[in-house]
Amino acid sequence: MFGYYLDLALHSFRRTPVLAGLMTLAIALGIGASITMLAVLHNLSGNPLPGRSDALFHPQVDPRPADLPGAKDEPPDDLSYLDAVNLYQLGVAPRRALMSSNWLPVRKDAQDSPLAMVTDRATTADFFAMFGVPFIYGSAWSAQDDASHAQVVVLSRAMNQQLFGGEDSVGRNLVIATKTFRVAGVVDDWNPQPRFYDLNDGAFGKAEQMYLPFFTWLDLPQDYGYGPMDCWGNDPNAGMHDPKAQQCTWAQFWVQLDTPAQVAGYRAALVQYSAQQHRLGRFQRPPNVRLAGLVDWLDYKRVIPVTVRMQTWIAFGVLLICMVNTVGLMVAKFLRKSGEIGVRRALGASRRMVFLQCLVEAGVVGVAGGLLGLPLAWLGLWMVRQQPVSFAASARFDPSMLGAALALAVLSALAAGVWPALRASRVAPALQVKSL
């Protein structure tokens, strides 16, 4: 029966190509718009480190004064220098990474080689193993290097290409902010989106071009700042003077906790640490700690850009209007066939069969609209990529969206078709046949 209905639907398409074309186009436009935004949303809200994210946690403590006006209950996102070092040395977590970022001038150690400002991430040895950063050459520096403030650097593939033409540069020297650093390793392209580990400069964008040991980096000249700082109290300049100022938070800290017991243990350790600092008089507030998992952290930070959320709503508004439009056109189309339907009913087709026949026709419109909507969505994503937005690179067509696009198209066409089909199935056969 389905085959016969399909035949009828295709036949009816050929008979009213303009109406059918309009319906298909309407569905295609609605699908194109909504799938474009769904794809963007899907990529932006994706898990940046699938497989590892469950074990990654973001500890927060609250060193703010008790009477800070306008302060929210949530503790600051980043850690102050003292808390960062204390938590780093806590040693309860199997792995932990302390970090921040800035720009530094870099050149090769050859005479007269040109200088360039390079983005860097200052971090500790576990960063690479914990986040699964792949190495092309060499390896990460060791915890010993962290402790001894060793002058070693890990380059990104692009940076290695630029400085050393892509060859194995392990052991070569670089001058970073007037000090000589030895290349310890080169990492492959690694740029999880959202950039969960440090959202201060926006959640989407490029990964840093090189990695330095955190404590070595702190020894460098102070001219280049310590990454975005959040300071409170009467002296907003405090951080510029001294990154170790108590009232400034700027360091990101992540820990790896593999089992629920470790998570509970770490949480307890954080509370204990806060209580101890409270007793010492450093923390004015009672223990106010957070230990958010990676995914919860991204949720809390609401990393999806406001414009994307707005555009997604608008895209679904477009789909809704396209559906209303299709409902109208389907009513017209089905009622135009009233005579034909009357004959089928007179020859014994039940209302249910007529209804199903009309739904099959709606489904065919949906499939056609979906197929036409896919290239439109592809075009839409191309347009998003041309936009000067930080998440442009994330606007890619995900194969999983293919199925979603077709399903959404067929579903919306069917939803649009239900009511017109119901009306068509209620056509009184006698009246129609008489007027033939």
Place this chain on the structure above:
Amino acid sequence: MQIRPILATLKHHKAGTLLIAMQIALTLAIVCNALFIIRQRVSHLSQPSGVDEANVLVVLNEWAGKPSPGEIASLMAADVDTLRRLPGVADAYASNTYPLSGGGIAFGIGHSPDKLKPVSTTAIYFADQDALPTLGLKLVAGRNFRADEIGQVDRHGDIQPGAIIVTRGLADRLFPDGSALGKTAYISRQPSTIVGIVERLQSPWVDSGMAEWADCSTLVPYRQLTAATRYVLRVRPGQLEDVRRHVRAALYAANRMRVISPKDGVRTFAEIRADAYKSDRGMAILMGVISVVLLAITAAGIVGLSSFWVGQRRKQIGVRRALGATRHDILGYFLTENLLISTVGVLVGSVLALGLNLWLMKQFELARIAPGYVVAGVVVLLLLGQGAVLAPALRASRVPPVEATRSV
């Protein structure tokens, strides 16, 4: 034109009528808000920065080799001297930032040294006596800085200016009675005297978070002795491209220990502006495309349904024609019918548009829509409806009276 027979007919076509009205309402709601967003973004784009943009260049310089603050002071002085001697350059000074740059310092400014009770937020521009003429700022009251007032501050120094120049926007916020000149305000622990007021100087930030303070800027008489320096150059009219080509080489020839990015180390204000507002422009274009697509879909829907109705009513039209109705009457009938449906649609749509705006205000911190946008949307959709129905209505008017005698 008789309305009653039209209403009677529409009762038989409740479904189609409702659908067209609903589509018009939804389209109106979205298009009004889209137009409003476009207008907001575009007005953003054309906001004047206060700078004489046609003749100003900015050079982004980073010192290398870790010079001390004292060395930076002499390097900076030498650079400004080099720049001034460059053919085509009229004036130059060194600062920390410039309008639309996206980076800089913001302080609270108020009537007491208490940082927690500011009257306003203000962008801080480091300036000397050459800043006003170089940027082309218009001094509306008071005086420029004097050379002997210019202090120096390194990364560790406090910014505690004795004299400041503020924008009129900021002066009016601090002293609404217009008496700002000569009064003191606090951006640090020390009082600062407002010695001059400039008409306009936009802050470095264009994002919505700082939009409220866009016209609140303060010039402080300091040279900032840090690794990053921005040189602002005023060029003689028509020589912008010449200077832009030569400035990088001239600075490198004077001193090699610096980084001026080959990509964006030298920027004209046209580039700075395009860069600062590119996301606004993108959003405006996107909203425009969506509005056009929606209007096209709605028009197509009206054409489709009206054509169907005309086809359905050929016999009735024939009867009317046979009974003496003119072509004009038939045309008028369909146009009026559409106008009635559209009117219902735009009425519902106006309410929806305001509701959508309220929701957008809550969700995305949008401003309240001006009634003009709804009115404009209503007019556009009524015209669109009439335009869309015209072709089917004309076809209807050409139905011959003999149609009445045919059975189908």
